[in-house]
Amino acid sequence: MDKCIYLDNSATTPVAAEVLEAMTPYFCEAYGNASSLHASGREARQAIEKGRAEIAAILGVSPSEIVFTSGATEANNLAIIGMAFAHEEKRHIITSKIEHHAVLYPCQWLESQGYEVTTLDVDKTGRIDLEQLKDAIRKDTLLVSIMAGNNEIGTLQPVEEIGAICRERGVAFHTDAVQAYGKVQLSTDSIDLLSVSAHKLHGPKGVGFLMVRKGFSLTPLLHGGGHEGGRRSGTENTPGIVGLAASSSLAFNKMEETTARMRRFKRRLIEAIHAIPGTRLNGHETESLPHIVNVSFQGIEGESLVMKLDEHGIETSTGSACSSPTLEPSHVLLAISVPISMAHGSLRISTGRQTTREEIDAFLDVLPRVVEELRAISPFKVGE
Amino acid sequence: MYTEKVIEHFRHPHNMGKMKDYSAVGKVGNIVCGDVMWLYIKVDKDPKGREIICDISWETFGCTAAIATSSMVSEMAKGKTLKEAIAITNKNVASELDGLPPVKMHCSALAADALNEAIYEYLTQNQHEIPDALKRRHERLAKEMASLEERYKAFLAKEQVANGTKTAGDVKHAPD
Numbered sequence: 001m002d003k004c005i006y007l008d009n010s011a012t013t014p015v016a017a018e019v020l021e022a023m024t025p026y027f028c029e030a031y032g033n034a035s036s037l038h039a040s041g042r043e044a045r046q047a048i049e050k051g052r053a054e055i056a057a058i059l060g061v062s063p064s065e066i067v068f069t070s071g072a073t074e075a076n077n078l079a080i081i082g083m084a085f086a087h088e089e090k091r092h093i094i095t096s097k098i099e100h101h102a103v104l105y106p107c108q109w110l111e112s113q114g115y116e117v118t119t120l121d122v123d124k125t126g127r128i129d130l131e132q133l134k135d136a137i138r139k140d141t142l143l144v145s146i147m148a149g150n151n152e153i154g155t156l157q158p159v160e161e162i163g164a165i166c167r168e169r170g171v172a173f174h175t176d177a178v179q180a181y182g183k184v185q186l187s188t189d190s191i192d193l194l195s196v197s198a199h200k201l202h203g204p205k206g207v208g209f210l211m212v213r214k215g216f217s218l219t220p221l222l223h224g225g226g227h228e229g230g231r232r233s234g235t236e237n238t239p240g241i242v243g244l245a246a247s248s249s250l251a252f253n254k255m256e257e258t259t260a261r262m263r264r265f266k267r268r269l270i271e272a273i274h275a276i277p278g279t280r281l282n283g284h285e286t287e288s289l290p291h292i293v294n295v296s297f298q299g300i301e302g303e304s305l306v307m308k309l310d311e312h313g314i315e316t317s318t319g320s321a322c323s324s325p326t327l328e329p330s331h332v333l334l335a336i337s338v339p340i341s342m343a344h345g346s347l348r349i350s351t352g353r354q355t356t357r358e359e360i361d362a363f364l365d366v367l368p369r370v371v372e373e374l375r376a377i378s379p380f381k382v383g384e
Numbered sequence: 385m386y387t388e389k390v391i392e393h394f395r396h397p398h399n400m401g402k403m404k405d406y407s408a409v410g411k412v413g414n415i416v417c418g419d420v421m422w423l424y425i426k427v428d429k430d431p432k433g434r435e436i437i438c439d440i441s442w443e444t445f446g447c448t449a450a451i452a453t454s455s456m457v458s459e460m461a462k463g464k465t466l467k468e469a470i471a472i473t474n475k476n477v478a479s480e481l482d483g484l485p486p487v488k489m490h491c492s493a494l495a496a497d498a499l500n501e502a503i504y505e506y507l508t509q510n511q512h513e514i515p516d517a518l519k520r521r522h523e524r525l526a527k528e529m530a531s532l533e534e535r536y537k538a539f540l541a542k543e544q545v546a547n548g549t550k551t552a553g554d555v556k557h558a559p560d
């Protein structure tokens with residue numbers, strides 16, 4: 001286990017040592033409930049508000065615009081369902097075909113409750129069409145929810161342009177920035193709601209936040225003690241929030257250096273994989289997150305490929321049908337028109353801050369052999 | 385989620401690859417669903433004059449379970465008389481592997497079906513009498529294959545549409 005080469009960092013990342021260190025006191029020493037009046041409570045409150053201020057400063061917003069949640073699934077649900085319920089007069093929402101299910105499913109659920117949802121197409125690289133977006137906006141459009149960077153193929157959306165269109169038309173703009181946060185420069189000027197999760201950036205699992213611009217009211221999903229300005233009840237997860245703030249600061253302080261390295265790895269990966277016959281790159285060549293590479297191999301099936309790599313201690317993931325409980329290929333790969341046979345052979349490689357050049361080399365040493373092995377078993381021969 | 389036996393057969397598959405001088409081949413599955421298996425058999429007479437599967441090999445496009453069951457079914461059928469081989473079911477194959485996850489049972493069906501089809505082809509080619517059960521199974525498989533072909537065509541058509549801006553398939557699954 002300890003020697004494994006972990007290349008599945010868009011699924012989750014290891015907690016950074018500095019983050020764990022920052023969190024540790026808040027389990028057994030400063031364990032107070034942040035709502036309590038006594039010293040222990042005040043200490044917890046202070047830590048939470050310090051974290052909130054840190055994150056607000058990173059995003060250039062005010063601390064009251066940050067709502068802590070149990071992660072990005074909750075943040076996305078709060079943004080979409082919370083907005084819809086708070087603005088009953090507008091019942092139309094726009095999203096895209098390649099959103100994470102934590103956006104698509106709340107939208108579909110709202111649809112089942114009588115709301116209308118327009119799901120925008122994407123082109124072969126995974127980008128939405130801004131003209132199509134403009135055309136889709138109606139008088140009763142409440143919200144546009146388009147992710148900043150895709151978790152499977154890495155494609156970045158033109159967030160600033162989308163935000164500008166929404167501003168101009170008086171529509172709220174939410175973006176799921178889970179994969180993009182800490183990886184690319186994000187200007188929040190034209191973003192009204194933004195979701196983040198700590199475990200994708202070397203922070204703990206089960207904590208995240210929703211940025212909610214001043215003036216946007218939300219109906220809470222969780223009712224109770226009125227925490228987070230009444231927008232999200234539940235005793236604050238102090239160690240989690242401290243970890244989220246620490247991981248954010250680390251990610252942004254080291255962003256330039258980390259992403260430069262990631263881009264080098266990505267170029268190397270793409271070059272080496274292109275040299276293997278019968279492969280294709282899924283996603284956008286340049287407008288893409290630095291840490292995600294998605295490729296397909298003709299004639300082999302992704303689940304077997306992931307399992308073969310795992311045999312060599314290399315951990316990756318796939319969007320293949322066989323790997324999914326529903327036995328359908330990834331909706332993202334289908335949306336970007338990856339041919340069905342190639343969608344079966346997809347592989348996602350995602351690097352993290354801990355990834356080394358040696359690991360990339362070791363992976364690239366194993367990969368062609370494993371592909372060769374599986375192709376030898378397959379009835380579909382490449383180039384025949 | 386997989387048993388050690390499944391992993392073992394996946395890592396070191398038996399009887400894998402194409403056969404040159406085969407007596408018959410069973411081709412099952414469809415690339416839409418991801419599972420495709422081609423199973424080759426060579427039939428010969430044993431000293432008692434019974435027809436046996438003296439050699440067997442396969443080529444499979446599919447998941448871990450599909451590859452492991454291909455390997456297992458080939459081991460189970462090797463050296464068996466045709467009658468014995470016909471009796472092999474997907475449940476036998478799965479239990480020889482100490483079980484498969486429920487969602488993967490169809491992969492084991494594929495392996496047993498391919499064997500079935502190879503034997504059917506052999507009997508037909510040599511104008512032997514075909515047992516009723518085998519015939520019924522072949523007919524069911526042929527029907528399934530035809531409907532898969534239809535689905536595949538529909539999918540391809542959708543893909544062609546998708547070359548414009550439309551996309552194919554419903555939204556169901558993604559890794560994180």
Ligand SMILES: Cc1ncc(COP(=O)(O)O)c(C=O)c1O
Pocket residue numbers: 010011070071072073074100102147150151176178179196197198206207208560
């Ligand atoms: C783009 C995106 N959105 C949302 C989520 C869900 O985040 P969480 O695991 O914090 O609920 C993930 C990861 O799983 C993701 O990659």
Ligand code: FES
Pocket residue numbers: 321322323327417418419420445446447448449450488491
């Ligand atoms: S081959 Fe597709 S699930 Fe087994």
